[in-house]
Amino acid sequence: MNILITGGCGFVGSSLCISIKNKFKEYKIIAFDNFYRKGSIINKKRLEKIGIKVIKGDIRFKKDLDKISNIDLLIDCAADPSVATGKKKNLRYLVETNLIGTLNSLEFSKKNKAKLIFLSSSRIYPFEDINKMKFKIKNDQYIPKENFKNCKKKAISEKFKTKGIKTFYGFTKYSSENLIEEYSYANNIDYIINRCGVIAGPWQWGKIDQGFIVYWMICYLFKMKLNYIGYGGSGYQCRDILDINDLSALINKQITNFSNFKNNIFNIGGGSSRILSLKNLTDQCNKLFGFKKKINSISKTRYGDIPYYVTDYSKIYNLCGWKPKKKLETTVFEIYKWVNDHKKTIKKQIEKI
Ligand SMILES: NC(=O)c1ccc[n+]([C@@H]2O[C@H](COP(=O)([O-])OP(=O)(O)OC[C@H]3O[C@@H](n4cnc5c(N)ncnc54)[C@H](O)[C@@H]3O)[C@@H](O)[C@H]2O)c1
Numbered sequence: 041m042n043i044l045i046t047g048g049c050g051f052v053g054s055s056l057c058i059s060i061k062n063k064f065k066e067y068k069i070i071a072f073d074n075f076y077r078k079g080s081i082i083n084k085k086r087l088e089k090i091g092i093k094v095i096k097g098d099i100r101f102k103k104d105l106d107k108i109s110n111i112d113l114l115i116d117c118a119a120d121p122s123v124a125t126g127k128k129k130n131l132r133y134l135v136e137t138n139l140i141g142t143l144n145s146l147e148f149s150k151k152n153k154a155k156l157i158f159l160s161s162s163r164i165y166p167f168e169d170i171n172k173m174k175f176k177i178k179n180d181q182y183i184p185k186e187n188f189k190n191c192k193k194k195a196i197s198e199k200f201k202t203k204g205i206k207t208f209y210g211f212t213k214y215s216s217e218n219l220i221e222e223y224s225y226a227n228n229i230d231y232i233i234n235r236c237g238v239i240a241g242p243w244q245w246g247k248i249d250q251g252f253i254v255y256w257m258i259c260y261l262f263k264m265k266l267n268y269i270g271y272g273g274s275g276y277q278c279r280d281i282l283d284i285n286d287l288s289a290l291i292n293k294q295i296t297n298f299s300n301f302k303n304n305i306f307n308i309g310g311g312s313s314r315i316l317s318l319k320n321l322t323d324q325c326n327k328l329f330g331f332k333k334k335i336n337s338i339s340k341t342r343y344g345d346i347p348y349y350v351t352d353y354s355k356i357y358n359l360c361g362w363k364p365k366k367k368l369e370t371t372v373f374e375i376y377k378w379v380n381d382h383k384k385t386i387k388k389q390i391e392k393i
Pocket of ligand 1: 046047048049050051052053072073074075076077080097098099100116117118119120121137141159160161162235236237238239240245
């Protein structure tokens with residue numbers, strides 16, 4: 041099988057390239073990336089070392105994809121994945137990459153008769169509706185007092201509403217999902233949409249608006265200032281964390297038995313046993329780094345932020361038995377180990393940002 045991974049040098053894309061290559065040695069994998077994300081260029085070298093071809097190209101431009109042919113599966117991981125993008129700047133880039141890029145991927149799939157796996161986001165659920173919930177504080181985490189509408193166990197399933205304000209990022213992902221459904225129906229393309237919550241692991245080039253675990257640890261490592269931003273500056277906002285290895289295991293299952301999953305949308309995430317608040321992360325970092333860091337408070341909540349997101353992944357579990365395996369503490373420890381082992385490389389990256 042020949043697989044094209046767009047955004048293939050990003051955090052998710054490069055991790056998938058490596059895990060697919062390890063599992064299916066005979067598959068030919070191409071990573072396609074324009075190196076928009078700082079750090080992606082470092083992943084290029086890692087991929088080339090293990091025989092993965094890397095092509096510099098921009099998903100916004102159909103002609104860049106036209107240079108590639110003979111592909112059986114396209115995994116779309118090319119995006120600006122930040123919820124902050126678009127409010128003040130870069131809206132055009134966001135829409136052209138995240139939405140027009142999806143159209144280009146679909147046209148490519150049609151031309152190559154290739155299947156499509158799309159990395160969507162939990163941010164397709166409206167943030168205003170999540171913010172409207174009433175929360176209590178437990179284990180230094182905001183936990184909703186009641187269930188979300190149409191959902192169970194304080195977690196968000198595919199049944200949660202999708203209409204509403206969802207950030208420009210969420211809008212591009214949701215519009216891409218709709219486009220995939222329409223285009224695939226009209227042109228007979230098999231697709232899988234994985235709506236992921238926060239994904240974390242080594243080799244994520246964390247920054248203030250995306251990749252918060254790595255970002256937190258970088259700030260510990262280089263003694264940079266850290267703030268709890270929003271919701272009164274408490275640090276109780278929390279997310280369920282999906283380890284990149286658990287996501288890779290699922291994608292490998294989907295590649296192996298595509299027809300079992302095809303033309304479907306799944307909520308994918310760490311679930312209720314892997315919830316982490318900023319305050320929890322600080323406590324873990326204080327232990328790991330061996331000093332107590334002062335975290336400042338900024339009470340004003342940022343555009344598009346939510347106090348809580350936890351995935352109900354029962355749809356995918358009921359279909360194939362997939363569930364996250366890695367313990368939250370292990371994910372956090374592996375990231376800690378990675379930032380320490382790559383201190384020099386990370387320092388060079390920070391200087392560029
Ligand atoms: N990381 C998460 O927590 C998370 C959660 C849910 C969904 N997702 C989705 O997963 C996918 C991968 O995210 P990620 O975390 O790896 O982000 P990332 O920023 O690490 O990777 C995205 C890659 O796309 C590349 N890229 C950006 N614009 C491009 C363009 N115009 N043409 C070609 N390449 C371009 C970047 O250089 C980067 O290498 C995205 O679609 C994102 O929306 C990520």
